Amino acid sequence: MFARLRSVPKNYDWGTPNAMSALQGLPPTNQPEAELWFGSHLASQCTVDEGAKHTDFSSWLHVTGHAFPLLVKFLAASRPLSIQVHPHQDEAAAGFARExxxxxxLDSPQRTYKDGNPKPELLIALSDTFDALWGLLPSALKTQRLQRFAATGLASRTVEGLAALSDQDALATVISGGEGINEWAEDLAAWSIREDSVDSPEGLLEREIFARIAQAFPGDRGIVVAFLMHTLRLTRGEALFVSPGQIHAYVGGFALEVMLPSDNVVRGGLTAKHQDADLFLKTATAPPMQVPPFVSPVRRDGHAVYEGVAMPFSVSGIVGDGDIPATTDALILGETGEFTFSRERASQPIRRGEVYFVAGNSQPLQVRGAGRAWLVEPRGN
Known part of the structure; x- marks a missing residue:
């Protein structure tokens, strides 16, 4: 059984104009279309076609006895999102009950907890490149970065100040707005637009990302938090896992996100939205890591499958003909081209920008076509 899903773009100010309209083949809105949500979360605005009627997806799942305990998003960022962290299960449940x-x-801009769920998420780059900040740098990598910045013109007062930060207190000092932080933010912004020679790909990426931050958020001390974090550039098809407690910020690009159905975000910089420094520091529990948790797909039945121990879901990238198991209720999202998905007596064409619910079944889905589509399934932990 296949059922067509529809959703309404989220017009957040960091979104890419007309991105979701173009994906769905709709007339341009000339609005910053940031995200398109599919799932049963109350804020998803996701509906299912029932003849000429569009029924709330969550209600439809309840009535039909099906389940899809995930939230899937297309994301299009033309400028940096906030530096943020998502709570663990116990923190989310307690915070939601307290608020x-x-x-x-629930709809107040001062609200932090929109639901009682954690938000582990997988991001897969769909554009040629997707830039992000992720996690805290370990001490050795932070020292190497500071040396690169100093050698290419970062003001000495900021070099000295950053060098003096202890590994244990660096994030707390910056988030809490300690002495000198505003000056460091000014110096990092000025450094990002210098024309000094940067002779490494890593240095070029750092300067580009910091310049984008400085342009979008002049004077924001979040640029100093960014100094403490990994700068990443994913290429198309590369994926990054973000666990609860891990600080991150998406900087620019088009991507697919898969997560548990949560909209709980604790912000710590690069935003005009509500921030809570104490709660951010309490929630940001992940330690520095040498290498971010990239998720490499495995080839299975001709498809690229993204899965991992900590992920309560799997995502399969489909690029051509083949059979693919779908034993649990799932979503199919068309990105490019056109496919026909068949099982037993049911057959469904799926084109670019179309999203369908498919009921779980022991029989595999037969896939015919070309382009790129995505199958998203919940998995038990």
């Missing part, structure tokens, strides 16, 4: 009891209202 429900004390306020603010």
């Amino acid at each position: 429900n009891a004390e306020g603010p209202a």
